[in-house]
Each structure stands twice: as structure tokens, then as C-alpha cells.
Amino acid sequence: MMRRSLFTLLIALPASWLACSASGEGDPSGPGSGAGDTSAAIGGGGGIGVGQGGGTGGMASCASDTYPSELQPLDLYVLLDQSNSMDEVGKWDAVLSAISSFAADPSTVDVGMGLALFPRPPEHPPPAPCDGTNPNDPACGLYGPCLGSNNCYGALLGDSCLPSDYALPDVAIAPLPGVGQAINDTLVAASPPSGMSTPSEPAMRGALGYAVDWADAHPDHATVLVFATDGEPTNCTTNSVPGIATHVAAALPTVKTFVVGVGSSLGSLDAIANAGGTGQALLVDTAADVTQQFIAAMNSVRAIGQCQLDIPEPEEGTPDYGKVNVALVDPSDRDNRITLVNVGTEAECDPMTGGWYYDDPQSPARIFLCPASCSELTGNAWDVEVLLGCATIVK
Template sequence: MENRSTMMALAATGICAIFAACGGADGSVSGGGTGGATATGAGAGAGSGTGTGSETGSGTSSETGYGPDEPGGTNAGSSTGTGEGAGGGASCAGETSTAELVPLDLYIMLDASGSMEDPLPGGFTKWNAVTEALEAFFTDAQSVGLGVGLQYFPLPDEDVPEQCSSNAQCGDNGPCALRVCHDSFSTRVEICVTDADCADGDTCVDLGVCSRNGDLCADVDERCTDGGGTCWKVTRSTCANPDSCVVGDYATPAVPIEPLDAGRAEVLIRSIAQKDPVGGTPTAGALSGALAQARAHAEANPTHRVVAVLATDGMPTECTPKDADGLAALAAEAVSGTPSISTFVIGVFDGDDDGAQTTMDRIAEGGGTESAFFIDTNEDVTQAFLDALSAIRGKSLACEYQVPAPSSGQTLDYGTLNVQHTPSNGGTPSTIFYVANEASCDAAAGGWYYDVDPTTGGTPTKIVMCPATCTRFQEGGQVQLAVGCKTEIPPVN
């Protein structure tokens, strides 16, 4: 969107989840803790009540070693007990423990460019509507415990002079805003140096300011409209692109990522209240910074799921790349990295200006979230933006679970864990097959894998659902982890 800094200078889804930690096999884990509880909303569930269970039966199973697609851990080997092993009617006995969804953290990169002050039907500005939705989300009971951090874009480039009288003084942030395209001036300010910078047939002329009311004008020495006086030539102005493209500026949060409670929500709300939208849209710098901060936070909190949320109302005007493919590549690099960082996009636009929806969708697709939440300014922007945030919270929460901690003095056998799901309609429970890694996910059947492959000697911290399984889990139901029976893998065709 247009650079308002120049003008101003001149002007959950909740998933019910239960872990069943079953023991009794050599090297397996007997989970302890409270049972029968559910985990909903943004935080990990805290339950009450005791959950011990036992089943009697006869028979033994001997399982020697694991195949190449099975998650054999350091204790993988033979086991004895009442279970029948993979593919059978497993009957493990043990205690149940409360499920814990992986803690979710959002780093929100919020567009605070000048165009966010554009009015909406009904008198609100886009800034009013979006920030009202953010405040409602921060204070929503389902957001309690959700980690949230916040930064804005654009941020000023500290090396840019406050005023300029020549293009040379602005360097790469120029030109100095001393000339504008004449014919377009009545609808938008376009800074130029020569006629070649303007649309065909338009001319680059000196910028002026009305002597009486201070309005900008483009007909120097002529009379301004509405009694504004004479249009005087501007000799000192501001650099046309004063905004930062430095990734580190945007990677430093205005409000650091911390779990939401009433006090933290108030900190975020106060930060927003102190922000005045102004400037252009340096999308590449802002997105790169958001991904860098999300990655750093994820590295410091390896048991958390951390995602970036880019909320914008404009096409890129500053920083490179500006094209959809280039921005999508930034997001794709982050989602394929370690730790993996997904990018959600919320776009607020007056229709599909300049291919806005395609650009926003490409960034989201690159960031592993399929498509952007695209909000038309003719709808209820506040409600639509709040719905988008709630959907992001739900989509992120349904797909990753914490690896259960073993009992004191024991080591978890990663080859004896199974994921089971019971639909919300009370249908028959099903076992989700282990698929080793994301690349092995079946597009239709789904599956699950550890965030770190235990066969490489690493220590997993998360149980991750494949996309198809994640979609199923978002519809609700119960998710159980059964420990003690050989992990089930897809049958060989």
C-alpha cells in the first residue's frame, strides 16, 4: 500500500485427548499420574481423578528386533506380556495419564502501515477492526496458556535521516520525496525522480504544500483548492522509503513470546494502543524477521510448536523479494528447516487488488498452511479476523502431542507406542500407523511420526500427525497413546 510515512511527514479447536500408558513389557514404560482428564483449548489439559487399570489374560508374545520402518528405541528387543503385538487385538494393562498437547506459541507480525488507517464501511478503520479482534483473542478463555509474541511492520531504519533535501542523502532508502507523479496525485502520492517513474503520459513534477492549510499539492505556484492558499515548492522532505529491511529488527519482538493470562493480555493490548499506523509495507523483511524469531524461540523451547502469523493489508512496497514466489520461498525454507516453522497468513484487502489473494496464498502454501485467510473489507473484518486467529489456534493444536515421560528410573521404548483415535460420534476406535517421517505420510490414510527419528539415536519430544490425520483430529474425538505393545506400521502390500 502507499507509503503513509512520507505523506505524514509531509502529512480452538479443543481436542479431547487421553494417554493410555501401558506397561509390563521389558524395557517399556508404565505411565503414572492422573487419568480420565481431557485437554482442551490452547493449553495442555490438567485433569483430576485416578486412573489405574488392569487386565488379566494369558499368553506371551516374542518380538525380536524391529524392521527398517519401525521406531525401535534404545531398549528395542524382545518383550513378554499379554499383548498380541502389531496388528493384533492388543490388551495392555497399566495406568492412564493425562494427555498433554504440545504447547503452542504464536509470533504475530502485524501490519501497521499507513493504509491500515483506511476507513471501512460503518466508520471503523482497518486498524480498529483488526486490533479489536486481537484484543478479543488475547482475552478469550480458550487462549489462556497460549504463547503469544508481537511485532509490527514497518519499523524505521535508524540510518535514514529525518529530513532530506537531495536524493543522495537518502541512499538506498531514497529518493527524497521532493517530486511526485502529477496525474495520479489526486488519488495517491507516487514519488518520482523523472517522467520515466510515472505511468505512460504522466509527468514528474515538484511537490508542493499549500501555504494556508499545509495540504500537499502538485501544482507549484498555483492556487490550492478550498482556500488553502498558494502551492509552495517543497525544498525539504523525507526519504521515500524510510522503513527498515533489516531482518534483525523484526526478529526482536515488541512483546516477547510468553503464555497468555490476564496480565499478559493487558501487556499486548497496551502495546497495540501505543502504536500509530504509518509507513509502507516491507513484507520480506518483516516475514524473515518473524521466522527468525519463531525459530530462535523454538530452539530455546524444543517441546513447543512455534508458528509465525503474518497479518497484512497490503502488497509489498519495500524490501526484496516483493514477488509472490520469492516470499513463498522464504516461508518454505522455514517450514523445511529444523526446527520447522509454519507460516499462517491473514490478509485484509478491498477485493483482489493487484493479485493480492494469489500472493497471500502463495506465502501460506510455502509456509505449509495451504492457503491464506483472505478477508474482504466489505465483510465484518473484526469477526472474520477473530475467526481466522481461532482457526489458527485450533489447526496448530490438533496435530502435535508430547511424548509421554517414562516412570522414574525407566527408559521409554519408542517401539512400543501406538496412537489411537476415537471419533467424536462414538465410532469405533482406530489405530494410527507409524510412518517414520513426514515424507512417508500417506495422503489419504495419514499416519504419525516422531519429530526426531529415534533410530538415529536422537530423543523425540513430539508425536506429530500427518496432514490427513491432523485434519481428522481437528474434527474432534479422543486421542490415546498406548505404551507397551509393538508399534503398528502400515501393512506391506
């Protein structure tokens, strides 16, 4: 069983709500609401910064019972481009080194990982001939268009255009670092990359099917897909960025999709990341250290993916989602803390002071920490407290 990071949830019972009312809970910026220390920054000499007044102000009186809880285990499913362009300027060797190093990192004991490579050869022979010279000849199916030589273009390249050929992993999801050797061996066996095209949409459809099935079978885990590529979709009749965006959006909220683009001119990949619930693609500049940038991107995914908090249930009634607050706490000095602000959405996360937001503001199920706050939590031995009962401090 994977070791999990523990944190503390402080729950306010109805009897303590009176204390919040007395301290001005009706106005999140009023006296005693805790807004006085929202100017504190994360970092600044290492550790958690404390704003003026140090602590959570009037919210402290709202916490009367303490419940232990855990960060969810994180499972990463990496869909990696092995087209021959990945072998240019040393990209493949650098990415192989990065993934192998990440998978071997002993600090990844709270993380599972699986791997799927694309393109792949078709499991069954594709329809090589078409019936005529019509570019849209249906005889080619997903392997179109029909060429003047009466051949289906995609079939000539030897790469599958069928989602079913990408439905199974090359390495099934399993705990790290134990599965790291199998991942490394698979990448070495695939070297050098030899795919002739980039059938991203069929590969994504197959990978999402596996990831969603895995997530459904492991509801206590957070499952994310990491799509790593160096180019735009090519080949296959149904293969486009808008098409991929539609499929990743359909997988939410069960599976989020992160995108790592190996190259500096892949801005169109942002549409996939945005549709997959992760904002923007993480771009790796091939003119700099590709290995370290790719490791940093994987660590960013790990940090964001792990910082999903369940919303606790009070002993009586249901949570009032307008009366939830989150604080990071130094376990060696519990007076040293920062109350995080609710920023509304991931797009509003401050890169310095962080914050938090609901997965769905209209019908919340989970709390997500912003990357800056998540990095502070996972990079240091801090606790996190979720307090119910006082008006949410908002950005």
C-alpha cells in the same frame, strides 16, 4: 506455569505384538486391524462418532501399558501489517478488536502470544541520496531504486527496509490471557495505522529470527508465526513473495508460519503459507464480518498448533513407525472411540473425518492431527490414545 491438556498414550510392548499378528496386522484393512471403524465421522450430533463394530478392533489387544502425556504449550508470534491501507473499510478496527478479543479469551490459558508491527521507522537514517540516476545504484542498498532526483525511493517513505529493525517484538511472547492487555494497549497506540509501504520480507526475516530463537530456548513449546497482512509486498529492493517463502521454509521444522490475508484477492499469499508448512493462507473477506472471521482464523491456528503429539518410546527398543495408530476416546465411555487414519500429509486431511500424519514421513519426530480431529479434541473433553505395535491404518 501454564495448564496443559492431558491425554493418554497406550504403548504396546514386544510381548503383545503376537496378539496383533494373530489379528492380521500384516494387512491394515484385514479383519481385526481396526479398519472396520474408519468410516466413523467426527461430529454428527456432537461428539465422536463410532463406526461399525465400535472401537479399535484387534488393536485393543496391543495395548498393555499406559503412559500419561501432554499436549505441548503453544506460543503464537503475530506479525501484523500496520500500513495505512489497513485503515480502509474498517479493516484495522476489526482486526484490533479480533486480536484483543482472542488475547482476552480465558480459554487461552494454554497459549502464549507476542506481537510485532510493521512497517517501522528505521532505527538509523537510511541512505537518502544515491550517486546517480541508475535505478540499481548500490548507494541505495535495500532502500532502492535510485530515482531521477538522485534519492533512494524507499528512504522517502520513512519505513525501514532492514531486517534488523524488525528483530525485536513490540510485545514479547508471554502467557495469555495475562499479556492480553499489553497487546491491546500496543494496538490502540498504533491506531490509526500509518505505514507508507509493506516491507513484508525484511519484517518477516526479523520476526522469524525472534521466533526461532524463542523456540530454541523453549523446546517444550510449539512456536508458530502468524503473518497478517492486507497486501502484497511493496517498497524495498529485496521484498517479494518468493523471497519470503524462502525464509519461512528455512525456519521449518522449528517454526511454522501461518498466513492470514485480510482481503479476498490475496491468493499469492498461499505460496508463503505452503512454504511455511501450513498449506494455504486463511483469507478474511472484507465484505463480511472481519472481526469474527479473524477470530476464527486465530482459533484455527491455535487448534492446529496445539495438536502436535510426541511419539512415545516403548520400554524396550524403538518405535516401528509403520506400527503406530491414533484414536480419539470419550473419557466417560471408553468404548466410544474413533480410530483415525494416517492420511500421509497435511494436504490429504479430510475436512470431515480428519486423521493424522507425521511431521516427516521419512524420519518422524511428531504426530500432527488434521484440523477436523484437532477441533474435536480441543473443543470437547476427549482423550487421545497413541497405540504402538499394530500396522498403521492408512487412508
